[in-house]
Amino acid sequence: MRKKIATILVLVSIMVVFTSAVSYALTVKDVAKEIKMVGCEMLVSVCRTDAANEMRNTIAGMVDKGMTKKEIITSFIEKYGEQVYAAPTKKGFNLIAWIMPFLAIIVGGGVIYYFARQWSAAYEFGTSNKTTEHLSKEEEEEYKEQLDEEFKKYL
Amino acid sequence: MAEVGSIALLISLVVTIYSIVAYILGLKQKNKRLLKSAENGVFANAILTTVASAALLYALVTSDFSIKYVAHYTNFALPLAYKISAFWAGNSGSLLLWYWVLSIYAAIIASSKKPEGAQMRPYASAVLMFISLFFALVLNFEASPFAQLGFTPQDGQGLNPMLQNVGMVIHPVTTYLGYVGFAVPFAFAMAALYLKKTGATWIKLTRRWTLIAWLFLSIGIVSGGQWAYVELGWGGYWAWDPVENASLLPWLTSTAFFHSVMIQERKGMLKIWNVLLIIITFALTLFGTFLTRSGILSSVHAFGESQIGLYFLIFMGVILAGSLNLFAIRRKSLESENEFESTLSKESSFLFNNLLLVGSAFAVFWGTIYPIISEAVRGVKVTVGPPFFNQVNVPIGILLVILTGICPLIAWRKSSWQNFRKNFLAPLVLSIIFAAGIYITMGVNEIYPLLALTSSFFVFLTIIMEFYRGVKARMKMTDEGLMTALFRLVSRNRRRYGGYIVHLAVVIMIIGITGSSAYKLEREVTVNQGEVIHFEEYDITYHGLKVQKDPNKDTVYANLSVKKNGKPYTTLRPAKQYFKTWEEPVTEVDFKSGIEEDLYIILAGWSDSGAQAILKVVINPLVSWLFFGINILIVGTLIAVWPDDRQRSIELLKEMHKDA
Structure with a gap:
């Protein structure tokens, strides 16, 4: 058990070390790939219309002003409505959108765990009365040789 | 031709209804003749849908614009291949394709002679015919591909250029x-x-x-x-x-x-x-x-x-x-x-x-x-x-x-931690070293790409290990050479090793998806004729715009020569196409695909009659892995489904043993 915990700790620390201390300057693309171009059905980052070009220029201006990604997206939502953001906001009713998939997996995992335990118990109950035969070393080797022979025929 | 197609679809509807009724009655009354008749209905339906499909194809290829569908999706100038593909360009054509394929599948099932499926087959056929009925109804009463215009236009509207x-x-x-x-x-x-x-x-x-x-x-x-x-x-x-x-x-x-x-x-x-x-x-x-x-x-x-x-x-x-x-x-x-011998x-x-x-x-x-x-x-x-x-x-x-890496290596019934360690320790350690390697040398420092690439590498190792162990065991047992052992290992355990090859394909595709989504680089530049764009290791020279005309469209393309690390690499011609039957110009990208990355260029626009062009240059790392991976997936799946007479005879022996 200790070994397992140690292994997990090592893995987690590797992940933390690898992912920490990395910071990036905000680019237009970072923002544009989260904003939907109204009427284009595509993201501002990839839409080829003139309006999308203007939108990218607007974002560039906001980035130059030092606004954060969150601030820029909020200002877009205020101006064009929630639909402009390419994902549901993480507040209010929209939280359901984010929570449900993981909740479903967690509940599903619980159901699997429940059944797996039941099935394991059923197996243990079924085998508790059975006796196991113990083989001597010679017998084991004999069987192994026989098995190898059978394998050769099969292969 | 419209009449032939329409009549074939109408008869097909009647035959489908007949087959369903005959199956139900035949199964209820255990009437073999009726069941045989229902089966013949399935075959007749496959022929009728084939006739209807052939009629639509003929109308498309011969440009019979009296048919609404043909006039809407094709025109005279459309190349033959796209006239054929216009079959499934619209609603009704694609539904006919669906119906056609379904009726052929139903006929294959009905004609199967496998004794183990004899009892289920008529029931399954009845279900397939019920599904067919839905398509027959829609095609006859809502979306007929043979609906006529009532007049014959001089030319059709043509196919959406995106579909060409x-x-x-x-x-x-x-x-x-x-x-x-x-x-x-x-x-x-x-x-x-x-x-x-x-x-x-x-x-x-x-x-x-x-x-x-x-x-x-x-x-x-x-x-x-x-x-x-x-x-x-x-x-x-x-x-x-x-x-x-x-x-x-x-x-x-x-x-x-x-x-x-x-x-x-x-x-x-x-x-x-x-x-x-x-x-x-x-x-x-x-x-x-x-x-x-x-x-x-x-x-x-x-x-x-x-x-x-x-x-x-x-x-x-x-x-x-x-x-x-x-x-x-x-x-x-x-x-x-339901019994589980072990949770592991x-x-x-x-x-x-x-x-x-x-x-x-x-x-x-x-x-x-x-x-x-x-x-x-x-x-x-x-x-x-x-x-x-x-x-x-x-x-x-x-x-x-x-x-995907863990699952194939865990034993059926019961696995032990010792067994688990034996199978996974080496791949796990190597994967951690791999992660450190790509982090330090290649700058893969975001968590998801790092995990995706490392886990792909882990799966790759476990698959290689499985092949290695199997080949080694065969060579030891049978004294076969390496290649013979590998070939026989795969061909005698098709499901298992076919499955591994599919897993391999999936990790190759995941590497492609990770590289191209996490490390894509792009830049939009306005460039003058003769000017060079320096982007990463590429030098892209813009030589001006050219025009190419053909009966279907005019193509305006930017003539670009590309050097990679100072050496001539390729020429690219991103374009805008002006189709005679389409108002909006269509962007036609050009790219050079490589194992490491694709250089992908879009002609976004131009000014001064092409003296100046706006180009979007994209470097898509590893994207070709995604498109290449599907070929391996095809190979793996085909290996897994390829009939195996040996396996069949083993199963037959098992059945005989059970009976005895």
Whole structure:
């Protein structure tokens, strides 16, 4: 058990070390790939219309002003409505959108765990009365040789 | 020709109804003659749909513009290949294609002589004919491809230029072949439920159908991505569009299905789950079509709003209600002796594989329909796009990849920690070293790409180890040479090693997806004639604009020569095409594909008659891995489904042994 915990700790620390201390300057693309171009059905980052070009220029201006990604997206939502953001906001009713998939997996995992335990118990109950035969070393080797022979025929 | 097609479809409707009635009565009265007659109806229907399809093809190829469909989707100047592919360019043509394929599949099933399927076959055929009836009704009364204009225009409107690509030939056909293919295991599942024979027979009978349908759907999805990449000109291949999602949903659930049926085949477990999975998978193929046709969600794939979406919704409801009702009635026959020898076993890892695959399908489904939910509950329209799907699905996907590495190496029944350590310690340590290596030398420092690449590497190692162990054991036992041992190992364990090759293909594709989505570089530049763009290791010289004319379109392209690391590399011609039958110009990208990366250039615009051009230059790392991976996936799947006489005789021996 200790070994397992140690292994997990090592893995987690590797992940933390690898992912920490990395910071990036905000680019237009970072923002544009989260904003939907109204009427284009595509993201501002990839839409080829003139309006999308203007939108990218607007974002560039906001980035130059030092606004954060969150601030820029909020200002877009205020101006064009929630639909402009390419994902549901993480507040209010929209939280359901984010929570449900993981909740479903967690509940599903619980159901699997429940059944797996039941099935394991059923197996243990079924085998508790059975006796196991113990083989001597010679017998084991004999069987192994026989098995190898059978394998050769099969292969 | 319109009359021939219309009459064939009308007779087909009558024959379909006759077949269904004959099957029902024949099965009820145990009347073999009636059953034979119903079977003949299935064959006749396949011929009739073939006649109708041939009539439409003939009309398209000969430009019979008196037919509305032909006039709407083709014109004289359209190249022959696209006249043929216009068959499935619109609603009614694509439904005819679906119906045609379904009727042929039904005929193949009806003509099967496998004795083990004799009892189920008429029931399954009846279900397939019931599904056919839906298409026959829609094609006759709502979306006839043979509807006439009442006059003959001088020329047709022509095919949407976006559809004039080789992707149009491959993507829709393979996707439909996949969708329709799932009708077969669904039909057999219903037959098995009705007959209370929910053992492994229906699974064995339909294993190949399921895998082939899955293969076609995989090809359909990837070729669709490739088409978008080549044709749509935004530098990507997957946009989490509702219609793309709709094709991914049955792919995910069917992947779960053919993994979990292995447990039923071996241990007789999970009968309920498997029947549910195939019902869901088939219903999801209809859901995809409902989404494309209804216009209920905004999508780049919109086929135009029509009543067909509503019909698909109703049919999906009928299928779900009918199958779930039968499922509930036969619930008792699905009870199986569920026993687990250990929680650390292949069985349990398959359960988790199913949990993640179905969980991922649910996440995609949920995200796809959430805009409707939000509007219904809050009255507010929201968009659910890539930021949502990536955040939700990427972690699930990474876990799935890790499981792909672990699952095949865990023993059936009971695995031990010792066994687990023996199998996994080396790959795990090597993977950690690999992670450190790519972090330090290649700057892969974001968590998801790092995990995705490392877990792919882990899976790769475990697969290689499996091949190594198998070959080594064979060489030791049989004194065969390396290549002979490898060949025989694969050819005598096709399902297992075919499966490994498919896993290998999947990790190759994941590496492609990771590289191209996380490390894509792009720059939009305005460049003067003769000027050089320096971007990463590329020097791109703009030599001006040129015009090329052909009967169908005028092409304006930028003439570019490219050097890589100072050496001549390639010439590229990104273009805008002006089709005679289309108002909007179409962007035609050009790119040079390589193992490391694709150099992808879009001509965004120009000024001063081409003295100045606006180019978008994209470097897409590893994207070719994604498109190459599908070839390996095809090979692996074909190995897994290739008939094996040896295996069949072993199974026959087992059956004889049981009987004795």
